[in-house]
Amino acid sequence: xxRSPCCSKxxxxxxxxxxxxxxxxxxxxxxxxxxxxxxxxSQKAGLKRCxxxxxLRWLNYLRPGIKRGNISGDEEELIIRLHRLxxxxxxxxxxxxxxxxDNEVKNYWNTRLSKKQALPKPESAPSPGDHLPVKAKAVKxxxxxxxxxxxxxxxxxxxxxIDAAQTVKIPELLIDEFIADTNSDxxxxxxxxxxxxxxxxxxxxxxxxxxxxxxxxxxEQVSVLQNNMEQFESFTVxxxxxxxxxxxxxxxxxxxRYSEMSRLLLSDSEEDWKENFTQF
DNA sequence: AAAGATGTCAACCGCGACGTA
DNA sequence: CTACGTCGCGGTTGACATCTT
Numbered sequence: 001x002x003r004s005p006c007c008s009k010x011x012x013x014x015x016x017x018x019x020x021x022x023x024x025x026x027x028x029x030x031x032x033x034x035x036x037x038x039x040x041x042s043q044k045a046g047l048k049r050c051x052x053x054x055x056l057r058w059l060n061y062l063r064p065g066i067k068r069g070n071i072s073g074d075e076e077e078l079i080i081r082l083h084r085l086x087x088x089x090x091x092x093x094x095x096x097x098x099x100x101x102d103n104e105v106k107n108y109w110n111t112r113l114s115k116k117q118a119l120p121k122p123e124s125a126p127s128p129g130d131h132l133p134v135k136a137k138a139v140k141x142x143x144x145x146x147x148x149x150x151x152x153x154x155x156x157x158x159x160x161x162i163d164a165a166q167t168v169k170i171p172e173l174l175i176d177e178f179i180a181d182t183n184s185d186x187x188x189x190x191x192x193x194x195x196x197x198x199x200x201x202x203x204x205x206x207x208x209x210x211x212x213x214x215x216x217x218x219x220e221q222v223s224v225l226q227n228n229m230e231q232f233e234s235f236t237v238x239x240x241x242x243x244x245x246x247x248x249x250x251x252x253x254x255x256x257r258y259s260e261m262s263r264l265l266l267s268d269s270e271e272d273w274k275e276n277f278t279q280f
Numbered sequence: 281a282a283a284g285a286t287g288t289c290a291a292c293c294g295c296g297a298c299g300t301a
Numbered sequence: 302c303t304a305c306g307t308c309g310c311g312g313t314t315g316a317c318a319t320c321t322t
Contacts, residue, residue, distance in 0.1 A: 017290070017316085039307065055308080056291065091310060106311075107289050 014048045018057055022047060026054055027062050060101045067099030071108055079105060080113060 014022070029045035035058055038051030047054060060066070071079075075097055082093040090102035090109075097105065 015292080037307085051307080052293090052309095053291075059309095060290075088311065102310075103290075110312095111288055 012048065013050050013053075015053075018049075018061075022049065023057070023062055026058060030058060030062075056103075060103045065099050066101065068104070071100075071104075075100070076108075076113070079109065083109060083113070 025045055025047055029041065033041075033044070035041070035055075038055040040051075042049050042051050042054045045054075049057075078096060079093060082096060086092055088106075090106040094100050094102040094105045
């Protein structure tokens with residue numbers, strides 16, 4: 001679709017660093033009239049700035065509650081874990097760090113953490129993966145597209161005899177990569193729902209989704225969740241103990257997912273989360 | 281002390297999603 | 302359905318600060 005005319009082409013507008021006076025004008029205007037409608041806001045406020053520039057300045061600098069600098073160890077750890085799950089989705093990551101902006105998180109990652117992450121880990125030093133369940137940490141999984149899904153004839157034993165010619169091999173992944181790959185939508189939805197805890201998430205779902213019906217948007221999100229769950233069952237998950245299928249496979253993957261997500265969301269206990277989410 | 285290298289971070293840019301007429 | 306405007310996102314830039322030689 002069409003793009004807005006680029007304000008950078010307008011030479012009558014100020015560019016570059018904001019002055020204290022401009023900051024004051026913008027803050028005072030938003031205090032009275034609220035934010036939004038950035039295109040016209042700059043004109044109404046009497047600023048020679050394009051709407052985009054005003055929006056950015058407000059969101060990243062002037063907005064109340066912004067924390068700047070001094071990212072704590074806890075925050076740093078959370079950024080690393082979220083980045084492992086979500087990749088460069090800075091706004092989602094920043095959404096889990098109160099007072100931090102996507103720009104700050106992005107800058108922090110690019111200038112500090114990306115280099116740190118690239119360094120080889122010393123053998124004796126604790127690694128980010130040390131908090132993972134033993135089972136998941138030790139295991140490499142193979143995704144094998146299962147041509148028999150839905151036949152209803154497979155059990156754990158028959159899965160072991162699947163002929164290589166009847167399957168399509170997908171490159172091996174570490175389990176957390178697999179989880180990140182298949183769960184990002186679920187996680188993203190949870191973040192976007194703005195649920196501060198798993199318990200709230202469940203209450204939200206039970207109250208709005210079940211009792212009072214769903215909006216089309218909510219219905220769509222539920223579909224995404226269901227599709228993701230079905231995805232698990234269209235793959236075979238294997239480790240050196242054997243092949244996991246059906247319920248076993250789901251539990252295997254879910255065990256990891258529950259523990260990781262409950263930590264990430266800094267919420268109720270893992271058991272609460274598991275119980276509540278499976279009911280959903 | 282000076283010059284070059286490197287780090288930091290605010291701001292810019294272009295794109296895609298979305299809403300609306 | 303199309304055209305257009307707005308918004309938000311992520312990649313990139315460039316000015317300034319700090320470090321190193």
